[in-house]
Amino acid sequence: MSRPVRVVLVSIFWVLAVAALAGCSFEPEEKIWEISGGIFGTRYHINVVLTEDRETLEDLAQGIEATLESVDAAMSTWRDDSELSRFNQRQDQSEWTPVSAELFEVLETAQSVAEQSGGAFDITIGPVVNLWGFGPEARPEQVPEDEELERRLSRTGFRFLELDAERQAIRAHQPQYLDLSGIAKGYGVDAVARYLEQQGVGRYLVEIGGEVRVSGRKPDGSAWRLAVEEPVAQARQVNRVIAMDRNGMATSGDYRNYYESDGQRYSHTIDPSTGRPVGHRLASVTVIAGTSMAADAWATAFTVIGYEEGYRLALQKNLAVYFIVREGDGFETYHTPAFATYLIE
Numbered sequence: 516m517s518r519p520v521r522v523v524l525v526s527i528f529w530v531l532a533v534a535a536l537a538g539c540s541f542e543p544e545e546k547i548w549e550i551s552g553g554i555f556g557t558r559y560h561i562n563v564v565l566t567e568d569r570e571t572l573e574d575l576a577q578g579i580e581a582t583l584e585s586v587d588a589a590m591s592t593w594r595d596d597s598e599l600s601r602f603n604q605r606q607d608q609s610e611w612t613p614v615s616a617e618l619f620e621v622l623e624t625a626q627s628v629a630e631q632s633g634g635a636f637d638i639t640i641g642p643v644v645n646l647w648g649f650g651p652e653a654r655p656e657q658v659p660e661d662e663e664l665e666r667r668l669s670r671t672g673f674r675f676l677e678l679d680a681e682r683q684a685i686r687a688h689q690p691q692y693l694d695l696s697g698i699a700k701g702y703g704v705d706a707v708a709r710y711l712e713q714q715g716v717g718r719y720l721v722e723i724g725g726e727v728r729v730s731g732r733k734p735d736g737s738a739w740r741l742a743v744e745e746p747v748a749q750a751r752q753v754n755r756v757i758a759m760d761r762n763g764m765a766t767s768g769d770y771r772n773y774y775e776s777d778g779q780r781y782s783h784t785i786d787p788s789t790g791r792p793v794g795h796r797l798a799s800v801t802v803i804a805g806t807s808m809a810a811d812a813w814a815t816a817f818t819v820i821g822y823e824e825g826y827r828l829a830l831q832k833n834l835a836v837y838f839i840v841r842e843g844d845g846f847e848t849y850h851t852p853a854f855a856t857y858l859i860e
Contacts, residue, residue, distance in 0.1 A: 523549050543567065545734040550576045554583040555700055557724030561707060564718035564734055570606065575714060582710045583703055583723075584595030589618045590699040592692075599693060603641075611679060619683050621695060621702045621814040622676075625807055629673040629696075631832065632816035637787035639671040647845070649783040659821065668790035701811025702764050704728045708807075721807075728807045740859070746798035746839050746846065754839060754848065755797075757857040763807030767814035768799035768839075784818045795821040796841045803835040803857060811834040822849065830854075 534598050543566035550561045550572070561579060565571065591597040595604075598618055602608065614622070628636045635728045646659045646667055654750045670760045675688045690714035695702075700723055708728045718731030729739045738758040745752035746768045757764075767784065786795045799816040804810040813834060818826040826849060829836040850858070 521743075523719065524681055525549075545849070548572055549731060550579055552580060552583075554580075554587060555591075555703065555724060557700075559703075559707075559721075559723040560737075561711075561722070562718050562720040564731065565716065575711070575716070578710055578714065579707055582706050586617065586699065586703045586706050589615055590621065590695045590702070592694055593697065598798050599695060602685070602693045606690065608690050611682055611684040611686050613684045615680065616683065617702070617706065619678070619680075619685070621698055621808065622678055622685060622693075624702075624806075625681070625695065625698050625812060626673060626676065626678060626817055628809070628812040632813075632828070633821065634673060634787055635819040636697065636812050637671065637673045638693050638695055638697070639673055639675060640715065640787045640790075641671075641692040641786055642667045643671060643790045644694060644696075645692075645781075647783075647785060649785075664790050664795075670789065673787075674857055681821050697767075698808055698812045699722055701726045701763065701807040701809070704763060704807035717754070726763070726765045726807050727759075729759045730761055732760050732838070743801050744799070745767060745837075754846075755837070756859045757803075759857055762803050762805055763810045763812040763847035764776035764801060764803045766799060766801040766808055767809035767811075767818040778792040786819050788828045797822045797825070797838060798841050799839040800825070800848060802855075803854060811829065 520840050528823050545564050545566055547562050547564055548662050552559055552564065555578065563575065577622060583644050587594065587597070589598045592600060594600060598615060605612070609730060625636065628647060629638070643664065658726070663805065668789045671691070675691055675858060676693070677688070679685070704721050705728060708719065708730065711719050711721070718733070719729065721728045725739060732738055735803055738760040741759060743752045743755045743757065743766065745754040785791065786793050797818065800814050800830070802810040802814045802817065804813060807808070817829070817836060817838070822827065822838050825836070826838060829851045837848065837850045837854050839848050
């Protein structure tokens with residue numbers, strides 16, 4: 516399905532300044548171009564460093580769109596015809612089902628993070644997420660009955676899902692509804708990054724709905740600067756600025772997607788161990804990892820775990836993590852040593 520894609524030049528002022536300094540030189544100048552569009556119910560913005568070549572840029576835009584459409588067709592739970600939805604719709608999932616390489620890669624990472632986080636990240640929790648009104652079932656925003664919650668929760672668990680790398684196939688010991696919303700967007704970022712590198716583009720910033728992957732530096736030699744948001748729903752404010760020239764970054768928090776019932780606030784992040792929305796003081800967590808996919812999954816896991824235990828686990832795994840914790844009417848921030856190298860003072 517074709518979607519509108521924009522290609523624009525970032526920072527016209529910078530380009531004009533370079534042209535003036537260059538005088539009569541006809542040497543092509545490298546510029547930052549932005550390619551943007553819509554996918555996964557959100558927007559993507561991709562900056563690439565290239566000399567001006569409209570044909571190349573248009574080709575890249577179409578290739579990026581095709582790459583993201585492929586990810587959506589494989590992993591969306593909002594599309595009945597996606598590869599993931601077809602597996603979810605199977606009455607008997609006990610037989611080995613071959614899946615695409617991209618879907619298997621995501622499932623492998625998801626299961627690895629699930630194991631390392633003690634089940635805090637669990638892609639089988641989808642039926643419970645739907646019950647709380649945060650999934651494609653689009654239920655009304657109301658607190659579910661305990662009996663129905665326990666029934667759905669009893670049928671979930673990441674260990675019900677089995678992967679076979681040699682066959683590139685999956686099966687479930689009892690029927691599961693797999694939900695990749697906590698990792699697929701990060702994978703989409705990585706898929707675009709991979710595509711760009713295959714096209715010979717080595718310097719880029721890929722952002723989809725807040726998940727990021729960067730490589731190389733800008734034309735002036737500086738690293739890409741990214742903002743960690745203040746976790747407030749009313750406005751977009753910067754908490755800290757970081758600089759990166761490689762790796763992926765993802766943020767998870769409870770300050771945008773939630774609802775209130777009888778004066779109680781319910782986060783969209785569900786704790787797989789209880790089947791209920793998380794209720795601790797951790798407002799936002801940002802993770803930097805080798806891939807945006809891994810950062811995405813770990814950010815969700817830490818949101819479930821909470822700050823105290825999450826910080827200990829992040830240290831144990833030597834992960835770069837930035838926590839924003841509610842303290843009274845404000846926030847306190849904490850970061851692991853691995854994250855400190857990215858912070859701009």
